[in-house]
Amino acid sequence: MAVNTRKKISVIGAGFTGATTAFIAAQKELGDVVLVDIPQAENPTKGKALDMLEASPVQGFDANIIGTSNYEDTKDSDVVVITAGIARKPGMSRDDLVNTNAKVMKSVTQEIVKYSPNTVIIVLTNPVDAMTYTVLKESCFPKSRVIGQSGILDSARFRTFISQELNLSVKDITGFVLGGHGDDMVPLVRYSYAGGIPLEKLIPQERLDAIVERTRKGGGEIVNLLGNGSAYYAPAASLVEMVEAVLKDQRRVLPTIAYLEGEYGYNGICLGVPTIVGGNGLEEIIELELSADEKAALDRSAESVKSVMNVLA
Ligand SMILES: NC(=O)c1ccc[n+]([C@@H]2O[C@H](COP(=O)([O-])OP(=O)(O)OC[C@H]3O[C@@H](n4cnc5c(N)ncnc54)[C@H](O)[C@@H]3O)[C@@H](O)[C@H]2O)c1
Numbered sequence: 001m002a003v004n005t006r007k008k009i010s011v012i013g014a015g016f017t018g019a020t021t022a023f024i025a026a027q028k029e030l031g032d033v034v035l036v037d038i039p040q041a042e043n044p045t046k047g048k049a050l051d052m053l054e055a056s057p058v059q060g061f062d063a064n065i066i067g068t069s070n071y072e073d074t075k076d077s078d079v080v081v082i083t084a085g086i087a088r089k090p091g092m093s094r095d096d097l098v099n100t101n102a103k104v105m106k107s108v109t110q111e112i113v114k115y116s117p118n119t120v121i122i123v124l125t126n127p128v129d130a131m132t133y134t135v136l137k138e139s140c141f142p143k144s145r146v147i148g149q150s151g152i153l154d155s156a157r158f159r160t161f162i163s164q165e166l167n168l169s170v171k172d173i174t175g176f177v178l179g180g181h182g183d184d185m186v187p188l189v190r191y192s193y194a195g196g197i198p199l200e201k202l203i204p205q206e207r208l209d210a211i212v213e214r215t216r217k218g219g220g221e222i223v224n225l226l227g228n229g230s231a232y233y234a235p236a237a238s239l240v241e242m243v244e245a246v247l248k249d250q251r252r253v254l255p256t257i258a259y260l261e262g263e264y265g266y267n268g269i270c271l272g273v274p275t276i277v278g279g280n281g282l283e284e285i286i287e288l289e290l291s292a293d294e295k296a297a298l299d300r301s302a303e304s305v306k307s308v309m310n311v312l313a
């Protein structure tokens with residue numbers, strides 16, 4: 001029998017975001033998927049994977065999907081996505097998760113590195129800027145191979161609200177969000193467009209301010225509606241966009257969480273910035289010119305991330 005040469009994607013954490021990510025990646029035939037959770041959740045994890053696999057004849061995708069708690073099954077993954085840990089509930093901030101999830105990051109990273117020393121790791125678990133830093137340090141990987149996800153999701157929310165405001169296709173709305181994945185993230189209105197037209201020419205300032213504010217609180221809006229967990233469809237779609245950029249060496253311009261060494265004036269922190277993502281992972285950080293107000297807003301966001309990082313042992 002011929003050897004399978006398909007790419008291999010491992011998703012750690014088979015909860016809402018992990019399972020949804022696995023399914024979308026398989027539907028897009030990005031590779032075979034290994035869904036991993038703790039031993040106590042092994043049967044449900046196997047069940048979710050089998051259920052997804054049984055959708056493949058109906059949807060017509062070729063991708064194997066397995067569920068497991070054994071990291072040997074992740075051996076030689078091309079990309080590993082980390083969604084393991086706990087999610088916030090109404091009334092909590094993402095930062096309240098830091099101590100519990102930092103322990104989870106350390107243990108899962110050790111297993112990932114053991115079996116896939118050359119992989120690219122994409123981190124989703126919150127508080128994601130600090131968790132990306134934890135995984136980077138624990139893995140001892142170069143900074144190009146540990147990337148956090150927040151900016152694609154935050155920008156997608158921003159773009160959704162703009163499209164609703166203007167009653168225009170989301171396909172024509174570009175825009176992105178910088179900074180930490182918290183309530184002081186920085187949606188960059190000045191770099192956002194509808195069909196190439198600057199937003200400031202299309203939307204009155206007070207409406208723009210309201211859209212920026214809704215974007216900043218976008219995660220909390222969903223947490224309050226769900227009642228017992230956080231968003232997962234848009235987060236999973238965002239993760240898959242990053243996985244695809246790496247596996248297909250697309251060199252996409254995407255807002256992701258990068259380890260900064262002087263860029264934007266910050267050193268030794270992980271923060272959301274515009275980056276180029278391709279076959280080598282995070283290949284470049286793009287440095288935008290910021291106005292004094294934009295830089296002050298980014299400084300506030302970076303300070304929040306630093307204060308969370310300070311509680312990490
Ligand atoms: N960065 C972002 O944009 C973003 C977006 C959405 C969710 N998140 C975060 O992603 C995380 C997961 O969210 P969710 O909705 O999937 O939560 P969930 O509770 O549905 O799933 C988490 C899964 O992780 C598993 N898990 C816990 N410890 C583990 C370990 N040591 N090894 C393997 N698996 C382990 C749990 O058993 C569970 O199945 C949360 O921290 C959430 O805040 C971040």
Ligand SMILES: O=C(O)C[C@H](O)C(=O)O
Pocket residue numbers: 087088094126153181218219220222223230231235
């Ligand atoms: O808000 C959360 O806790 C989950 C996630 O970070 C999100 O933005 O949806």
